[in-house]
Each structure stands twice: as structure tokens, then as C-alpha cells.
Amino acid sequence: MRNNKAYYFLLPAIVLLALFVIVPMLQIFYFSFLKYNLFEESKFVFFKNYKLLFADSNFRWTLFNSIIYILVTPVIMFVSLMLALLVRQQTRFTKFFRASLFLPVVTPIVIVGIIWRWIFTEENGLLNYLLSLFSVNQLHWLTNYPLNILSIMLVVIWRGMGYYMMLFLAGLAVIPREQEEASRLDGANKFQQIYYIILPMLKPTLILVFVTSATSAIKLFTEIYTIIPGAPMNNKTLVAYLYQQSFERFDFGMGSAVGVVIFLLTFAFSYTNIKLMEREA
């Protein structure tokens, strides 16, 4: 219907989104050009924050680490697609399998961190004990770089597999089964069916999972903060660096510059996503 009273219904949402999402987004671009902290008057410094950032080896390491974390994406895609294909058929156990695999997804990340930090503990930790049964020497899961990156990746995969499995199930649900059926009658084996029929039709979901998983890898923070809080900054990630600059040193200018870098990285992914989806349509 045509009625200008619509504005009243829209008002709370638009005011809040403008004030707390759109304006802050524009502000971090602006702040990133300022010398801006809680202690002195802010001042325009052009690209100085960016120059300082790239001169700081800690920043370069966290940038590197955050990009490295994107490597979990192919693993997550493989594991969760495999799980989705395995629980696709409705059987007596499907519901139980799905629920169990989804449990880590709904668990607050702080608790995920608490659980895994304990498992990774080096002295008498569970993981090192299990490895000792296979006569593997104690590994420093939390303190040895880059092993601690691998530990965190393991946690990210553990927590993410159920979520992406569900996304794949949603994608699989809309694929018509006739073709699969026909190819089976023509003698195609399971792997040929997956490769030639399921995967091409699953492309939109594959892209969605890739983009979501890659962007959340770039934004990784809480796992780092709870599992390896004591590790040096060059073992951590961009958001951890942003947090340190902004809320431990209260250097909002530098923090915002880090934010801009993170935005550009995630934007590259979401933009590709939109472009690919447009081409599909």
C-alpha cells in the first residue's frame, strides 16, 4: 500500500542503524587520519597512523596471522560438506548426529576457549596425554608459534563444522534429486555424482560458506583472547591488535587504522560474493 505512515514503523530501526552502524563505519575512516586518544586534543595527521602501523612488526605479524587463518576455510568446507552429505538421508540417528555436531556452534566462545585451553595445557594436558599413548613427546600447543596457530585453527574448525554443515544441508535441500537418481541408474558412483552433479548445483552455497568462513577467520578474536592470552602479540590476530591499541593503549587513531585494514580485507570477500551471485542470477 502507499502510505507515508510507513516512516513511523521504520524510524527506530533506521535511527539505530544510522547512529550505531553507518556513522561509526564512516567515523573509523575519519579517525584513522587523526592522532586521537583520550588524553590530548585530536589532530589531523594524514597517513601517519598507517605509516606507523606498517612500520610496527607486531602489526605486520598479526596481519600475516589473520590472513593465514583463512587457510581453515578449505578444511572447513571439506569437512562440513562431507558431514552434510553423510547426515542428509533421514535415518533414526540423523537428528542426534545433527544436534551433537551443532552443540559447539551454540556454545559461547568464551566457554569454547575455557574448554580447549584446558585440553591444550602442556603439563599433564589431555591432548599431550593422548599423544603420549602413541609415544609422541609433549607438544607446546599454546606457547610454540606457529603450533599455537594450528591449535586455534583446530578450535575454529571444531566450532564451525556443525554450522557450515547446516548451511550445506540447506543448499542440498533445494537440489532436485532426479538428476542424481538418473546418473546413479547410468552407473555413476557416489564420487562421480558428487563431483559432476551435486557440486556444480551447490555453487551458491559453496560461495556463501567460503565467504562467511573466510571473513570470520579474519575477524578472529575471542578464541585468541581466551586460549592464548599470554602469548606475545606477534602470535595473535588483527582484532587482538586493534583491541590492544584501542582499549589498552587508548590510541583510537591507530585502532581505527587497523579497523580500516580489517574492513578492506573483509570487504574484498563480501564484494566478490555479491559479484559472483550477480553473475549467477
Next chain:
Amino acid sequence: MRKVLKYGILVLFVTAAVFPFIWLLSTSLKGAEELFAFPPKLIPNKLVFENYSGAWNSVPFGTYLVNSVLIVIFSVTLNVLIASLAGFALARFKFKGREFFFLIVLASMMVPKEIIIIPLYIIVLKMSLADTLAGVVIPFAADGFSIFLMRQSFMSIPKEIEEAALVDGCSLPRLWWSIMAPMTKASMATLAIFSFIGAWGDFLWPLVVLKSPENYTLQVGLNYMLGTFINNYRYVAAGAVLTIIPVVLVFLFMQKYFEKGLFAGIGK
């Protein structure tokens, strides 16, 4: 043979998914001497329930719980309400600027929450909401994904219902509240559950906003315990078990809404 392989893989992954929780539960029930026992024991010799009272009493756990519950109630209510209002407007009306407003909603979904915490913190400081529960809730009361989901839901209602109601002299607020919103119940339920999980588990923003221990949420409180009781992991584990119970309950009873929500593409 193929079946064996299939169930073998599934059992392996399900065990990997669930076992850490069992280990957490086991740790929360161990005595001090068994905590570092070698080899580690899954089932403690003696179940020590004192860890739970210990966790509850060594930090203001009850206060954390109340704060978390308050934040969740307000977050979920505001989130659903605001999304429903906006979704109704975007789906059922034609008006000047609708495309522009919808674009704002879409754009807001592309902004990572982690990077805008600096300006948000400054805004919250200026509004004197720093270190308050309202400061945690208000900045994220409107959410692009939620609005998008509610818009889809309102769009699926047939036009005839709206026309009939308006011919009968129904006012717009009543059309929304009494006629249309009840028809989007399933989407609202899905949205409420995801909003609950998100608000209950949220960490970075409450960590930034809340400074005094009496304002901590459970997640911030647990993180504090993790730093303080590093040698008493049993208390931390007990606190974590207590914090996880509500989510697990909601999840188990509402599994069908979860699947529905994920199929509609929300969450995360």
C-alpha cells in the same frame, strides 16, 4: 561396508564434537588432587560438587547471572520488536526512499562489529552509558539480518488479508500487531532464539563497555575467573557448566527453529 565407513566417520566427528563438553563436566566435578592426575581420569573417584558452590561464592556469580539475564531479555525483545516494525514497513508499504532505507539495512550487514567498537565506545561514553547494561544492549538493538528476515516473512503474507482489514477500518498499528505480526510467529521465534544465543555468548562488546565487576556478564565474569583462578580450573569449569546449561536447554527444545533459521540464512 559403505555403511560401516559412513557411520564410522560420523561417530568419530560426533565424539570429537561432544567429548570436550564431557571433559569440561568431568573437570568441574574433580577434587584438587585429581585435577592434575596423571594419567588424566575421565570419571572422578569422588564427585566434588563443592566446585559449584565455590564458583558461585568466590566471585559474584549470581550478579553476573542477573546481568546476563537482563541483557538477554532486553536484547531479544528490542531486536525482535524493531525488526518486526521495520520488516513490516519495508515489506508492505510503498513510500519515497524505501529503496534507500533498504540499502542502509543491507549495508549494515556488511560492517564487521569488531571494527566499529571504537566509535561505538566513544558514543556510549558521550551518552553516559559506559559501564551500564543499557550501553551493552542499545547499540546492537537494531540488526540488519533480523530486519531482512522479518521483511521476507511479512512479504509472504497475501495482499487480500491486508486489504480486507483496511476495508474493515483497521488502523495500521493494529494491522501490524494483531493481524500481521502473529502470522510471522515462526520467523520471530527463530529470530528470538538466534538473538538469545548471540546476546548470551557475546564477549568483545561487553568486555569493552563494562568496567565494574558488579556489571559483568557471565562471559566477562568467566574470563575474569580464567585470569584469577588459573590454578583452580575446577571453579572455572563449574562456572562454565552453569553458563552453558541455558543455551543447551534452549537448543535441545528448539532444534527445529534452529534448522529453520539456518535454512533461511541467518545466524553468525
